[in-house]
Amino acid sequence: MINYEKLFSKNALGMKRSEIRELLKVTRRPEIISFAGGLPAPELFPVEQVKEVTDYILDTEGKIALQYGPTEGDQRLKEELVKHMEEEGLKTNVENVLVVSASQQALDLIAKVFLNRKDIVFVEEPTYVGGIQAFNSYGARMVAVKSDDNGILPDELETTIEGLIKNGFRSQLKLIYIIPDFQNPSGITTSLERRKKLLEVAEKYDLIVIEDTPYRQLRYRGESVTPIYSLDTNDRVISLFTFSKIFAPGFRLGWIVGSKEVIEKIIMAKQAADLCTSPFTQSITYEYLKRGYLKEQIKKIKENYKEKMEIMLDSLEKELPELEGLKWTEPDGGLFLWVTLPEYMDSRELFLKAIDKKVAYVVGDAFHPQGKMKNAFRLNFSYPSPKKIREGVKRLAEAIIEYEDEIKKRKLKDAVIFP
């Protein structure tokens, strides 16, 4: 047999089948209430409107929609995106926009364009699994920076950077990767002050800021915070958006906003990576935006997820036991919240009990490049129904209570055996 280990690239040898994805398989069993996925609620997909718009596109420009398209993306779609972003507080121009096959591709292309093997990316603690995968796939090293309820801690970031510079890593420092709005997995929004300070740090140490903001349009309470892109005066910020959470993940459509020079380089990388994003789904999405359907859709999604989030927060408050150190975030939008367990608990141990009770989540260490944060987990509230959220949180509470009892018993036993 052929020995692939000799033939695979160093980057490929560093790619592992995610253990987390194996855990997730369990959560797909039908009897399990899953807070594990990150899926939009399919019952909200605008199937009828997609059908209407698709028929129109095939009738009026089928031959263009089914042909190859420019790597840069559909010009008309990009014009609509510029308008859409302006309503979201981000002013830019068509030349600064590149359509991609959803934001995972954006992360991949950015990693390819900026990262040599062993280069360093600063990420929030916790951070997005897909970000970890993309950076890892280019052999990059990730340094997690502590974050609190207002987002990443710029002072911690600066201290970490100084430490790395002292140790000779100056030329490897490249990117700061941040999900500022209703972060995945924490649900936290980075405050305006933190955004400004983060940008100052980036400026001081000549780093690029990747602002990944797939949930920005899904705010359920409070006021929008200015995008980091709009605070930037020096072409240092690249923003990533996607249609996956506000329209349809099945279309695989997202977009990147950045300086012309960066966009130009990413276009070259994209041309080598897939020539172009589907002109078919781009045409449909353009027409969908033009007809004003996206606004209606976002409104519908917000109403639905807001209710689910409130139910989840209520249920957690009502059901979860009072334990020192047990707490959870209270997001203003997005799809997720983050539960921190007492330090002596391990979310993987709890996971097995939760599965016994037929409820599931994603363990905290999945969201840390070095697998820390074992005493935390992520809950998703966009996918399950309100009824399932209530029932699921009840089951989760039972699992925590049992786990706490077990730990107490273990301690008691240890105390008896080793007095």
Add this chain to the structure above:
Amino acid sequence: MINYEKLFSKNALGMKRSEIRELLKVTRRPEIISFAGGLPAPELFPVEQVKEVTDYILDTEGKIALQYGPTEGDQRLKEELVKHMEEEGLKTNVENVLVVSASQQALDLIAKVFLNRKDIVFVEEPTYVGGIQAFNSYGARMVAVKSDDNGILPDELETTIEGLIKNGFRSQLKLIYIIPDFQNPSGITTSLERRKKLLEVAEKYDLIVIEDTPYRQLRYRGESVTPIYSLDTNDRVISLFTFSKIFAPGFRLGWIVGSKEVIEKIIMAKQAADLCTSPFTQSITYEYLKRGYLKEQIKKIKENYKEKMEIMLDSLEKELPELEGLKWTEPDGGLFLWVTLPEYMDSRELFLKAIDKKVAYVVGDAFHPQGKMKNAFRLNFSYPSPKKIREGVKRLAEAIIEYEDEIKKRKLKDAVIFP
């Protein structure tokens, strides 16, 4: 201003805006008959059937088609692909198939999984532009191996390999990239004997063979040659297929066939690169295959392109001047043929004259990793109408005749000035 040169990766610094693509822009002017592109004929796109099938998918499984899907691809589509390939002489199993966002993504993922910077890929002379771009984007080095009317020369390949091994490059030798059926750009089909010998060389030196075969189904005369994949007994061959030439490039759909171990590794790379290929276009394509429409469509395309190819070959025979060294390939299928000019001619100089005559092609050096083959060019016959093919070849002949006259005059002048 920010200095990106310091921040971009080595791979990114090696990516250049293709000069060829700039040349191609000229060819899009409406008055120009273009043999330059590689586009399928849009008038053949099965727009009505796509509409029928899309409506059905949205009616019956809209919520699944618009949701995220598995990285591995739609299981049902893969089953259809296995059946389809069996009819094309390639027997495999569903676990050996991975759906990708067309074959350019296949090339990108394969490059990522196998190539460290400076690793070596053997390519045919000439070879596909997109292959050059994909391998270059990972900092790989390409070595072009001479080919004749029966494909790549295995003895030349072996001599080249031996030379590289002597010079200490043993561990960097990784891939042989070959387009065996109606090659892009040459139109040549690799003979069965050459395929077997190529595989022997790969076996001897422990190399992976990438068999890129986007045109395999578009044979207009003669008998199919066994896929290299089917000759392989040692999991050494990876085959790439696409729907771009037989259905619709706008769907961005293709597939990879390989050993389970390779497919598994590419799945990991794909997960980091874009999570999944569009479930929407996959569902539509599955249903399209299931209804038997692909077979009808391939038949329709073959009839159309066969006629166009014959017209182009006839016109070349009739119109082109008799010049020592002027010749062209006579493909049995595909979209392209390759014209070789006398050695003293430069296809870029001729290009300017051709543009004056309002006809265009792609210059030969675009298809060589080191920019050789300046006295050749590629002609596409799938996109232009029969009428335009006739007229375009006439114009091309005029350009060649003028160019030849000019060269003669230049020589005469040189002879007078420097006797």
